[in-house]
Amino acid sequence: MANEIELKLQIAPQAAGPVLQWGEAQGEMERRNLRSVYFDTPGRSLAMAGLSLRTRFDGTRHVQTVKAAQGKSAGLFARREWEKPVSSEWPELGADTPLAGLPPQTLDALAPLFSLEVERHGLDIVRGDSVIEVAVDNGIVLADDRRSAFCEIELELKSGAPHALFALARELDALAGVRLGVTTKSERGYRLLDAVAESAKAEFIPLSADQRVEDGFAAIAGACLRQYRLNEDIVLRRHPPEALHQARVGLRRLRSALTLFKPVVEDERYSHFRDELKWLAKQLGDVRDLDVLYDRARSGELRIAIARLREDAHGGLEAVLGSARARALMVDLAGWVAVGAWRDAPDAARGGGIGEFAAEALEKSFRKFKKRSDGLTRLGDEDRHEVRKLAKKLRYGSEFFAGLYTGKKAAKRHARFIDGLQAVQDKLGTLNDLAAAPGLLARNGLDDMAGAEGVLSGADATDTLAKAEAARDALVGLKPFWR
Template identity: 45%
Template sequence: MRSSPLTEIELKLEISPADLEKIALSSFLGQPAATRELHSVYFDTGDCRLFDNGFTLRIRRSGEKTIQTVKATGSNASLFARSEWETPARTNTPVFDYNSPLLNRFGPIERDLVVQFEVVTNRRIWNLTEGTSSIEVAADAGIVMAGDRQAPFHEIELELKGGDPRQLFALARKINAIVPVKIGVQSKSERGYRLLSAMRNAAKAEAIGLEPRLTADEGFRMIALSCFRQFRLNETLLLQMGHAGSLHQARVAIRRLRSALSLFKPLLDENAKRFSDEFRWLANTLGDARNLDVLLLKAADGELWEKLETARKGSYAKIVEALASDRSRALMLDFNEWLLCGDYAKHPDGEKPVEDFAAKALDRMRKKLKKHGRDLAEIDDEHRHEARKDAKKLRYAAEFFAPLFADKRGLRRYKNFNKAMEALQDRLGALNDLAIGHDVLKQYGIEETPEAQKLIFHADKKQLIEKAQTALDDVLDAKKFWR
């Protein structure tokens, strides 16, 4: 029983149940070439050791055919590429041969494996030609089951069987013109693990794990795709639950992404500016609601709270409209095509080691913060806000690149540097809330009430500036972990 490594190039599209039926029954796809019911059982150790190390193990039954599959995250951390090892299965119990990556990685762990969750999928398949490319289209309607928990899903998977990856996006745009779709970032196994742990909280940034062997171009793509994944996970929760934490983390994801575009600007083609501008539009759309969320946390129950809550509901309605818009959906497709197909990589320096690029970029960001934050007491709120943005960019850059400098000295210096950066962001954030609070209340015509004044004059501005300056000086005094 010999395992065979495969590499899939695919694009996953999330879609509503009604729209899935609409596109599946449309003349655009025609009659499906095949219809299947898939029953997948996912195994892991009791402490989910496989998943925590980037592997999944399933046994899938489809008709008379049963296949055991091990999947691993793609080496370039792409949303669209991953490695697979498939073997025929005679029973519903996992069996490893000497080629199995799990046996090589974890040793003989078969006895430690238990069923974690199951996935039942009704799949319809079409084989299409787009340009010169062959693409398999799979429309999936299914349910994930973990104990007494269940969660339905509906998605379309476009798998490139041969040809140009750009044609995946050409086909996706044609589908998007018929029914609205969003790029999916969760595999079925991830859905199962999230259901298993009842993960309904906002998704924070995941570790990226850059390695010195990577080029600067490869490093950028890993970072950008990680930021995009964080955004999409939170967008889904935001639309489902209207949760303030998901809104906040969606904005964080966009800020991290725009910071990456700024950091790597010298290496990127002219489309980088367009994408940065479009993501800024999206961030601004989310901004009003986030500002209202911050004020609501401070407001006491009463008339002011009710006015703020009414304004918040209006802002969230605008967010839903923006995220569903043609502009937003087109942005996501265009941006991911740019990344997946390598169109961003135009500069010869992109082939140089990411470690060399990182050190220079961090020097540049630190120098910019030093320039704009030289004397916070002598500049106005607008310029202090610029210093705050510089601080965020430097912190995000440090988080992106820290794994490249992970020797003993680098780790020690990064810990001290990051601690100083956290303090600086807290101080500058308090100043920003003070500056923005009045503008937000004025925007909704409620700034003159006594209750409103208490919200925005809760702190000594001069004292906050002094603390921010001290924190900024601490950052500049911290030893560079990248040198």
């Protein structure tokens, strides 16, 4: 068994040329054609267990690889792997991998699900005390009658410190405009088997109560980065409103994680990432506002006008997302999460494990929400908006730590608490839309257009506010799941 530490970078196919020229300047690059076949059961038992099984033929021999990962993330992929030569593309299962512990009926049901054909150019380069294997992969994923092309760079740490991977990524970004990679090759295959996704929602984050706080933060931040990047790719390929919404959710969750873990992660780079995430969130928010406005418009003339504004706004957003500033933010943030200076703080400064940290953080967030939301019907628009943001942060924190509360009783309390928060957010969201709509119409020169008044109708503010307060009171009456 070996431990694989790898950073994935996504590039456009036309950007591979400059990278290959750069590689040849470092030394002779080896070119290989690789065919990989991935195996699983029809019910995807291996994927559900966090395992992947493949055989790969490089033109001279077949090699079988089993990989195991703890959850899904972004940035550094740290996985255990078991490799051995085999006689054909069919796996040879033995007692020397995690597969040996699976039920016999699972092993009997293993079959090829998809394959990859990759042209790989690679070489090892030295950066300081580190040796990094650079692989430029131009490939196709094949599943049933579907196919999907991809182009990526894999930086695998052979020896030395992980910092070198991110330094090299910044060097490559100047050549090829790289984006942070968040999907493994096996995930590409599984995604091709599924229906085309219009968005990617937040995923469950596996945590354990005795896990170190810094490792818990890394898992949470990695999940948020992953959610954002998956949706960013969808937004850039198409313009589905839900993907844009989920990209914003990913950024909000990431910003909430920074706030929640500030006592642990604050260092000289903390403010930079906080401010840059706020900037990026605003770029997405300006376009998302038009999506919401379009959905609320009833007049055909108004919808046409908003659609034109949306098209222009999406063009501007694509330019922002393709900028060096936006690309670097994701890569640098992944590097900071993995190997930032904050990780060098004494363990004593971090207190106990993530279980203890979660309970304290959630309690503090809940107290703040209860205090600020008291007398909700008497609050003005701005104060209600602040309450809405506190509710979101409390919900994100509750979702981050869900993996710590999987016992039967705790899980039921957790589900009721999330439902209660959702009810509060829905009502406060409606009120916020009603309060923001006049300014949004005016800023876009639409307030005098026929049908503009219809954007403000459809909900009774007084009734919605009363329901919001009732939902708030019901929530604060629940027994918190973390106690």
